[in-house]
Amino acid sequence: xxxxxxxxxxxxxxxxxxxxxxxxxxxxxxxxxxxxxxxxxxxxxxxxxxxxxxxxxxxxxxxxxxxxxxxxxxxxxxxxxxxxxxxxxxxxxxxxxxxxxxxxxxxxxxxxxxxxxxxxxxxxxxxxxxxxxxxxxxxxxxxxxxxxxxxxxxxxxxxxxxxxxxxxxxxxxxxxxxxxxxxxxxxxxxxxxxxxxxxxxxxxxxxxxxxxxxxxxxxxxxxxxxxxxxxxxxxxxxxxxxxxxxxxxxxxxxxxxxxxxxxxxxxxxxxxxxxxxxxxxxxxxxxxxxxxxxxxxxxxxxxxxxxxxxxxxxxxxxxxxxxxxxxxxxxxxxxxxxxxxxxxxxxxxxxxxxxxxxxxxxxxxxxxxxxxxxxxxxxxxxxxxxxxxxxxxxxxxxxxxxxxxxxxxxxxxxxxxxxxxxxxxxxxxxxxxxxxxxxxxxxxxxxxxxxxxxxxxxxxxxxxxxxxxxxxxxxxxxxxxxxxxxxxxxxxxxxxxxxxxxxxxxxxxxxxxxxxxxxxxxxxxxxxxxxxxxxxxxxxxxxxxxxxxxxxxxxxxxxxxxxxxxxxxxxxxxxxxxxxxxxxxxxxxxxxxxxxxxxxxxxxxxxxxxxxxxxxxxxxxxxxxxxxxxxxxxxxxxxxxxxxxxxxxxxxxxxxxxxxxxxxxxxxxxxxxxxxxxxxxxxxxxxxxxxxxxxxxxxxxxxxxxxxxxxxxxxxxxxxxxxxxxxxxxxxxxxxxxxxxxxxxxxxxxxxxxxxxxxxxxxxxxxxxxxxxxxxxxxxxxxxxxxxxxxxxxxxxxxxxx
Numbered sequence: 001x002x003x004x005x006x007x008x009x010x011x012x013x014x015x016x017x018x019x020x021x022x023x024x025x026x027x028x029x030x031x032x033x034x035x036x037x038x039x040x041x042x043x044x045x046x047x048x049x050x051x052x053x054x055x056x057x058x059x060x061x062x063x064x065x066x067x068x069x070x071x072x073x074x075x076x077x078x079x080x081x082x083x084x085x086x087x088x089x090x091x092x093x094x095x096x097x098x099x100x101x102x103x104x105x106x107x108x109x110x111x112x113x114x115x116x117x118x119x120x121x122x123x124x125x126x127x128x129x130x131x132x133x134x135x136x137x138x139x140x141x142x143x144x145x146x147x148x149x150x151x152x153x154x155x156x157x158x159x160x161x162x163x164x165x166x167x168x169x170x171x172x173x174x175x176x177x178x179x180x181x182x183x184x185x186x187x188x189x190x191x192x193x194x195x196x197x198x199x200x201x202x203x204x205x206x207x208x209x210x211x212x213x214x215x216x217x218x219x220x221x222x223x224x225x226x227x228x229x230x231x232x233x234x235x236x237x238x239x240x241x242x243x244x245x246x247x248x249x250x251x252x253x254x255x256x257x258x259x260x261x262x263x264x265x266x267x268x269x270x271x272x273x274x275x276x277x278x279x280x281x282x283x284x285x286x287x288x289x290x291x292x293x294x295x296x297x298x299x300x301x302x303x304x305x306x307x308x309x310x311x312x313x314x315x316x317x318x319x320x321x322x323x324x325x326x327x328x329x330x331x332x333x334x335x336x337x338x339x340x341x342x343x344x345x346x347x348x349x350x351x352x353x354x355x356x357x358x359x360x361x362x363x364x365x366x367x368x369x370x371x372x373x374x375x376x377x378x379x380x381x382x383x384x385x386x387x388x389x390x391x392x393x394x395x396x397x398x399x400x401x402x403x404x405x406x407x408x409x410x411x412x413x414x415x416x417x418x419x420x421x422x423x424x425x426x427x428x429x430x431x432x433x434x435x436x437x438x439x440x441x442x443x444x445x446x447x448x449x450x451x452x453x454x455x456x457x458x459x460x461x462x463x464x465x466x467x468x469x470x471x472x473x474x475x476x477x478x479x480x481x482x483x484x485x486x487x488x489x490x491x492x493x494x495x496x497x498x499x500x501x502x503x504x505x506x507x508x509x510x511x512x513x514x515x516x517x518x519x520x521x522x523x524x525x526x527x528x529x530x531x532x533x534x535x536x537x538x539x540x541x542x543x544x545x546x547x548x549x550x551x552x553x554x555x556x557x558x559x560x561x562x563x564x565x566x567x568x569x570x571x572x573x574x575x576x577x578x579x580x581x582x583x584x585x586x587x588x589x590x591x592x593x594x595x596x597x598x599x600x601x602x603x604x605x606x607x608x609x610x611x612x613x614x615x616x617x618x619x620x621x622x623x624x625x626x627x628x629x630x631x632x633x634x635x636x637x638x639x640x641x642x643x644x645x646x647x648x649x650x651x652x653x654x655x656x657x658x659x660x661x662x663x664x665x666x667x668x669x670x671x672x673x674x675x676x677x678x679x680x681x682x683x684x685x686x687x688x689x690x691x692x693x694x695x696x697x698x699x700x701x702x703x704x705x706x707x708x709x710x711x712x713x714x715x716x717x718x719x720x721x722x723x724x725x726x727x728x729x730x731x732x733x734x735x736x737x738x739x740x741x742x743x744x745x746x747x748x749x750x751x752x753x754x755x756x757x758x759x760x761x762x763x764x765x766x767x768x769x770x771x772x773x774x775x776x777x778x779x780x781x782x783x784x785x786x787x788x789x790x791x792x793x794x795x796x797x798x799x800x801x802x
Contacts, residue, residue: 038769048411598672736791
């Protein structure tokens with residue numbers, strides 16, 4: 001611990017002066033949508049374990065402890081603080097530049113924020129690691145590195161509910177310096193669960209369904225804090241008196257821990273008033289860096305909230321360096337969907353299910369953090385060392401993975417049918433349902449490339465859902481937003497591919513199609529999206545898992561048969577109905593469309609390729625039936641290919657659709673062609689046509705749309721002007737669609753254009769307060785829609801093609 005340490009922060013982090021605000025951050029487009037403001041930092045915590053977030057001003061403010069639910073709120077008692085004595089002067093600061101706004105902890109001194117003329121330090125983030133570098137306040141060179149054990153192809157530690165904080169202190173002066181580092185934490189056991197067991201669902205102003213969520217914040221009765229130590233480690237366990245009932249959502253424990261070391265004195269206080277003045281611990285800490293060593297495990301009464309504190313004090317001689325880790329762990333083993341529908345989290349496969357293992361998880365972090373960090377570097381360094389990739393791209397590539405932690409992520413315990421559990425990420429916080437299939441056509445590249453077994457588990461869940469039906473009638477929200485007559489539709493038709501895998505207030509994986517903005521049974525892209533993702537996942541996980549294809553085969557047949565029923569004129573291609581019936585669900589397409597028609601053609605090619613694989617495997621069952629199915633798909637494809645060309649090609653690009661008469665250049669018109677070439681399938685359009693269309697898209701939707709400042713708009717006229725200035729989706733810049741388009745540009749040999757487009761979008765996100773809450777859409781007016789969006793992880797498709 002006393003070996004001199006060289007701080008190695010990668011040169012490509014997203015960084016910001018500590019506490020420096022934004023002059024004009026993006027704001028939300030619709031009042032009902034979530035807009036937490038720009039103070040978001042990298043989340044900490046494992047996939048599906050719940051997570052917390054700490055912003056660039058040093059406060060812990062994101063609490064995704066309850067699976068699928070969002071709480072953005074600073075609890076000031078959860079904080080690091082520093083005491084420093086040089087022998088001449090002393091100072092002590094809690095390391096958030098934002099003092100409490102509720103009048104609590106009035107005796108504490110809060111870290112000074114940076115200004116435009118003087119920095120007090122810098123925050124850096126490169127997921128899953130982030131750093132605080134403190135400058136111009138303390139004499140000591142002081143940094144804190146934060147991370148959780150997340151690295152590619154790791155299906156164990158990546159699930160752990162733990163955050164590691166590695167403090168590095170160096171004395172650059174000619175005199176000794178005494179430092180004390182204090183971690184305070186509030187006992188929040190029991191807070192993170194919905195007090196409303198049957199939440200009411202309503203349709204809000206943007207047409208999407210929302211349900212009431214009422215966490216039990218501050219409900220601390222029965223909570224207690226207790227010191228736990230052995231010869232190597234010192235920790236404080238934050239628990240709750242057992243009720244005698246089975247462990248439920250919100251039940252569990254927290255732990256803060258640090259190792260013992262001969263150079264270090266450890267102080268503690270297990271029961272201080274976390275919403276009082278703070279004097280009960282600050283008075284002693286600010287005087288000499290100590291605490292009263294108060295040990296009181298008395299449970300809290302109804303009106304009491306409890307804080308715990310650990311402080312370590314040491315003296316650094318001139319030139320001396322010390323590294324000190326802290327860990328924070330939590331153990332909330334149960335995720336509850338609707339009342340009584342409980343799932344255990346993946347990490348419980350390794351730590352048990354009684355909710356009392358936060359201390360064990362925290363000490364595991366102290367023992368393993370250096371090994372964990374080594375695994376992270378081994379994963380990341382081959383990418384970070386690539387000189388052909390610009391720094392801004394490497395920054396965004398890793399930081400966009402934040403959504404796998406904080407996107408309301410679920411990862412269930414293993415079962416016989418799901419040997420590594422089931423996995424799911426929300427479409428976004430505003431559209432709170434899981435794994436929207438049209439969105440993950442783009443956004444799942446990250447999961448596919450880094451955690452392929454989790455990716456295949458999601459697709460298997462869709463395959464299981466396709467045969468099922470649900471006849472419950474629901475109001476369709478789109479018609480509500482346009483003031484039309486109320487329209488209802490059944491929730492799920494047998495054979496239709498569901499839009500999503502359900503919402504956290506019902507039964508995820510079992511009760512699908514939660515969204516009711518449109519009737520998803522009528523969508524013309526979902527079936528194709530499913531088939532394409534099945535074949536893609538097979539190809540990009542080695543092309544050997546034929547069992548995966550077999551598991552999905554019946555669902556492929558059912559969904560393509562179902563989709564073909566929308567070919568009302570018998571030309572081979574399902575027609576769009578005039579209602580928004582695809583991923584651009586506020587944009588009307590009529591007849592054969594470039595977007596849905598192209599996906600249909602690519603899906604047929606994929607299904608034909610899957611037929612060949614399944615019939616060629618040894619001992620293939622139903623080989624003749626599969627060959628017969630192949631001939632059906634070949635006939636559909638043979639009929640469809642010329643129709644697509646005849647109805648949509650205008651000599652320069654592919655028309656939006658065959659019946660609306662629109663001359664709009666749709667940015668994503670050839671997503672089907674991109675997927676066909678990605679999967680090594682025959683082109684669905686001639687190469688010259690694809691190149692012409694792509695060049696037109698780049699010129700009209702990007703270069704001529706606001707001079708390329710924001711990215712590519714979804715759909716404008718060839719001169720870059722809007723067809724309808726009042727339109728919503730056509731004039732939005734969708735982050736994930738742009739990243740998918742950039743991957744297509746690279747595929748077609750236009751890498752410079754791809755990187756210029758990508759850079760424009762990345763700069764809009766990371767320069768304007770949208771970091772770690774990347775939205776679906778931004779506008780030229782500086783507004784956004786749908787934060788923390790799944791589709792943006794399509795940036796990994798760019799890396800795949802680079």
